[in-house]
Amino acid sequence: MRLKIGFIGVGGIASLHIQSLLRIDGTEIVSVYDVNKENAVKAAESTGAQVMDSAEQVLDPARIDAVYICTPQFARGNLEELAALRGIHLFVEKPLGLDMEEVRRKEQVILESGIIHSVGYCLRYLDTVQQAKAYLTGRQAHLIQAYRFGGSHPAEWWHRLDMSGGHLVDAVTHQIDMIRYVAGEFNEVEAKLGRVSFDSLQSKGSIYDAGSIAFSMEQGTVGSITESCLSPFHTASDLKLFGHDFFVYLSQNGAVLAIIDGGQNETITSAMDPYFEQCKAFVEAVTHHTQAPILSSYADGARTLAVTLAANRSSLERTAIHF
Numbered sequence: 377m378r379l380k381i382g383f384i385g386v387g388g389i390a391s392l393h394i395q396s397l398l399r400i401d402g403t404e405i406v407s408v409y410d411v412n413k414e415n416a417v418k419a420a421e422s423t424g425a426q427v428m429d430s431a432e433q434v435l436d437p438a439r440i441d442a443v444y445i446c447t448p449q450f451a452r453g454n455l456e457e458l459a460a461l462r463g464i465h466l467f468v469e470k471p472l473g474l475d476m477e478e479v480r481r482k483e484q485v486i487l488e489s490g491i492i493h494s495v496g497y498c499l500r501y502l503d504t505v506q507q508a509k510a511y512l513t514g515r516q517a518h519l520i521q522a523y524r525f526g527g528s529h530p531a532e533w534w535h536r537l538d539m540s541g542g543h544l545v546d547a548v549t550h551q552i553d554m555i556r557y558v559a560g561e562f563n564e565v566e567a568k569l570g571r572v573s574f575d576s577l578q579s580k581g582s583i584y585d586a587g588s589i590a591f592s593m594e595q596g597t598v599g600s601i602t603e604s605c606l607s608p609f610h611t612a613s614d615l616k617l618f619g620h621d622f623f624v625y626l627s628q629n630g631a632v633l634a635i636i637d638g639g640q641n642e643t644i645t646s647a648m649d650p651y652f653e654q655c656k657a658f659v660e661a662v663t664h665h666t667q668a669p670i671l672s673s674y675a676d677g678a679r680t681l682a683v684t685l686a687a688n689r690s691s692l693e694r695t696a697i698h699f
């Protein structure tokens with residue numbers, strides 16, 4: 377049986393998923409929709425899919441088994457719920473949205489529907505991240521330091537706080553998700569977010585250019601995340617975990633892992649393409665109708681979103697937010 381897939385939103389990230397799916401036997405991209413017709417036509421040309429007139433038309437259970445929703449987070453509407461109610465398996469990009477209540481409602485509908493669901497926290501699929509998680513099982517860090525310094529997305533929506541949630545909600549979400557994945561759940565966040573450079577550059581956007589987030593976790597670990605989306609001379613996306621008898625360092629967005637303790641001093645570099653692994657896992661999950669290969673469920677994505685939205689609120693209200 378061939379797995380028939382539809383795409384809603386075929387911009388930057390969707391084209392990576394399409395390239396991955398085209399390499400996986402037994403899958404076929406049959407329908408695409410994008411508000412930008414040019415993007416839809418381009419995706420259709422590279423896949424042989426049909427361009428549909430609306431997102432709802434893509435969600436036709438007679439035509440597709442699974443859907444990739446890759447619209448920006450402000451433009452998801454009720455698409456995930458529709459897919460679930462129609463029995464269509466769901467891959468949806470991170471972050472899951474900008475409103476926690478809405479995301480929790482969708483989570484409920486998805487869970488009750490019994491469909492397979494996966495959220496685009498692709499870094500979880502790296503073997504290095506898997507090894508860090510395995511090493512940290514049964515060990516507890518006393519301190520976590522994470523940072524993400526880089527550039528901004530070219531799209532206009534990304535620069536609007538009400539459409540993207542900012543660098544923290546859109547991009548640093550990967551580092552926050554990695555912390556949750558390898559070290560447990562957040563307990564409290566307190567954030568300071570600033571816009572010094574953006575203000576002086578008279579940016580038309582409304583997002584922050586820098587942030588510093590202090591946090592504590594359920595088991596007593598404390599830590600900080602520092603981030604900037606305006607860093608032309610230095611980029612980095614790293615996570616460091618300090619224990620009394622170990623040091624774990626995930627650098628280059630998780631692709632390089634160093635573990636140092638009394639018995640070892642080892643550095644491992646991943647050769648994996650996390651986007652491909654994520655697609656492979658989704659196809660396997662849908663084919664065998666099991667969530668087992670999926671490393672980030674919708675509920676998981678919702679929990680990571682809650683941390684980032686709480687950090688935004690913490691900065692705005694100048695208070696710590698407890699979960």
Ligand SMILES: NC(=O)c1ccc[n+]([C@@H]2O[C@H](COP(=O)([O-])OP(=O)(O)OC[C@H]3O[C@@H](n4cnc5c(N)ncnc54)[C@H](O)[C@@H]3O)[C@@H](O)[C@H]2O)c1
Nearest residue numbers: 385386387388389410411412415447448449451469496531
């Ligand atoms: N997992 C990752 O590593 C990763 C990487 C990049 C982006 N993303 C996420 O993927 C999503 C899209 O990001 P992108 O970089 O592809 O953005 P993009 O701007 O490159 O593409 C978005 C596409 O969605 C289309 N679109 C917008 N509103 C739509 C609507 N209502 N209906 C249908 N199509 C619509 C746009 O025309 C565009 O083609 C974002 O949520 C982003 O955070 C995830």
